[in-house]
Amino acid sequence: MEEKKTCLYDKHVALGALMSPFGGFIMPIQYSSIFEEHYAVRVHCGVFDVSHMGEVRVCGADAERYVNHIFTNDVTDAPQFKIFYGMMCYPNGGTVDDLLVYKMGENDFFIVINAANIDKDVEWMMQNADGFDVKVEHQSDYYGQLAVQGPEAESVVRDVLGLECGELVFYTVKTIEKDGETLIVSRTGYTGEDGFEIYGSHEYIRSAWDKLIASGECKPCGLGCRDTLRFEVGLPLYGDELSADITPIMAGLGMFVKLDKPEFIGREALARQKSEGVDKKLVGIELKDKAIPRHGYAVIADGVTIGEVTTGYHCLSVDKSVCMALIDAKYAKLGTEVEIQIRKKTFPGTVVKKKFYEKHYKK
Amino acid sequence: MAKIEPGLYYSESHEYVRVEGNIGIIGISDYAQHALGNVVYVDMPETDDEITAGEDFGAVESVKAASDLIAPVSGTVVEVNEALEDQPELINQDAYGEGWIIKVELSDKSELDALMDGAAYEEHCNNE
Numbered sequence: 001m002e003e004k005k006t007c008l009y010d011k012h013v014a015l016g017a018l019m020s021p022f023g024g025f026i027m028p029i030q031y032s033s034i035f036e037e038h039y040a041v042r043v044h045c046g047v048f049d050v051s052h053m054g055e056v057r058v059c060g061a062d063a064e065r066y067v068n069h070i071f072t073n074d075v076t077d078a079p080q081f082k083i084f085y086g087m088m089c090y091p092n093g094g095t096v097d098d099l100l101v102y103k104m105g106e107n108d109f110f111i112v113i114n115a116a117n118i119d120k121d122v123e124w125m126m127q128n129a130d131g132f133d134v135k136v137e138h139q140s141d142y143y144g145q146l147a148v149q150g151p152e153a154e155s156v157v158r159d160v161l162g163l164e165c166g167e168l169v170f171y172t173v174k175t176i177e178k179d180g181e182t183l184i185v186s187r188t189g190y191t192g193e194d195g196f197e198i199y200g201s202h203e204y205i206r207s208a209w210d211k212l213i214a215s216g217e218c219k220p221c222g223l224g225c226r227d228t229l230r231f232e233v234g235l236p237l238y239g240d241e242l243s244a245d246i247t248p249i250m251a252g253l254g255m256f257v258k259l260d261k262p263e264f265i266g267r268e269a270l271a272r273q274k275s276e277g278v279d280k281k282l283v284g285i286e287l288k289d290k291a292i293p294r295h296g297y298a299v300i301a302d303g304v305t306i307g308e309v310t311t312g313y314h315c316l317s318v319d320k321s322v323c324m325a326l327i328d329a330k331y332a333k334l335g336t337e338v339e340i341q342i343r344k345k346t347f348p349g350t351v352v353k354k355k356f357y358e359k360h361y362k363k
Numbered sequence: 364m365a366k367i368e369p370g371l372y373y374s375e376s377h378e379y380v381r382v383e384g385n386i387g388i389i390g391i392s393d394y395a396q397h398a399l400g401n402v403v404y405v406d407m408p409e410t411d412d413e414i415t416a417g418e419d420f421g422a423v424e425s426v427k428a429a430s431d432l433i434a435p436v437s438g439t440v441v442e443v444n445e446a447l448e449d450q451p452e453l454i455n456q457d458a459y460g461e462g463w464i465i466k467v468e469l470s471d472k473s474e475l476d477a478l479m480d481g482a483a484y485e486e487h488c489n490n491e
Binding site: 018035224290294313316321342 | 400401403404406419426428429448
């Protein structure tokens with residue numbers, strides 16, 4: 001399959017980025033080094049091209065009822081410009097995707113989905129719109145997206161891009177008229193740091209990228225450090241920690257599943273998992289050694305395989321080898337001793353919370 | 364541009380052997396460390412382990428991925444570079460020097476004939 005290119009592809013190549021396929025796109029993995037880019041976001045500011053993400057606009061008289069039908073979180077009577085994180089699930093509770101839902105207005109929602117799931121999600125959203133008075137409009141081809149992340153993000157978007165966002169609180173959005181178009185700017189991100197995500201036309205995103213890079217205030221960052229950053233703070237990635245086989249309850253994301261809503265797809269299955277318990281759970285594991293647990297490696301206890309690693313790294317911010325793993329729920333208690341098979345050896349580890357570094361959100 | 368040190372023997376999988384008498388000092392090439400990015404862990408055999416040409420004897424791990432180390436020659440491990448346990452970045456900084464990985468007592472020096480010299484290795488890298 002031919003990978004798609006984002007509107008910034010030529011700029012990544014010109015910067016000498018290492019390019020690699022991700023989610024159906026050819027994306028920058030790193031420009032300088034994952035270390036440098038990771039620390040830039042933790043300490044100063046970094047900018048990511050996340051134009052591969054998909055966008056869907058849902059409007060119409062039944063939009064709120066429809067979003068509540070396909071989404072595990074609850075948008076009922078939400079204030080304008082509030083953002084919700086949650087999942088779309090199959091009737092059996094398996095995850096279609098995890099997503100952000102922006103309430104732009106009364107019965108008007110802007111939905112952000114994962115690149116790798118765009119086709120599947122749009123089809124799912126269309127299929128499940130029967131009986132609702134809604135317009136589900138796929139807008140991924142229109143929008144480019146930048147994520148400006150790090151403790152200095154607020155001053156960078158103000159000083160370099162002229163976007164005043166100081167009043168935005170975490171998980172809220174505003175629209176800004178700029179250069180003859182309406183930008184969508186939210187205080188969100190996928191790094192555990194303060195930051196903003198900016199949605200606009202390809203033309204705007206290209207010029208904003210150039211300004212950010214030229215300013216020197218903001219380091220270009222690739223998907224390599226995006227993954228190490230999100231992993232350290234325990235944020236899931238669809239395909240690793242969530243999938244058609246991994247429900248939000250198994251992944252420990254029950255707080256985003258509002259079972260007190262009267263109805264949504266997957267509700268019964270998820271309610272049953274919550275009350276009866278799940279047979280597999282996502283946990284954190286910290287190794288005593290420096291060997292690195294990678295996706296797919298076996299987790300072993302009492303001499304048998306009890307699950308596998310979903311994501312693992314030598315955690316850059318805390319200098320420890322850690323992973324998230326989906327394992328038999330019997331072993332999920334904090335402090336349980338397990339082993340991980342890494343190539344020909346097994347390494348001892350301990351079940352810990354699946355957050356290895358504290359988030360620094362501006363709330 | 365990656366450095367290629369003359370006088371060493373190189374494998375297609377980017378390990379090198381520096382021969383000193385009957386001892387082979389094995390590491391990965393500058394080209395390989397560059398392609399891997401920041402090395403964060405090196406999985407090494409132990410002293411007295413036997414390694415066999417063509418088989419893996421450990422791994423070099425960057426942030427993003429693990430890459431097997433394939434033995435370019437056969438022999439008995441006589442020393443491992445313990446400095447790499449705390450400073451795996453030595454491989455990035457000085458692949459041919461302080462970033463060496465193991466020393467082996469060569470069991471069959473004729474295996475060196477199957478490896479490339481610097482010029483052939485350079486061409487190999489250019490074709491990747």
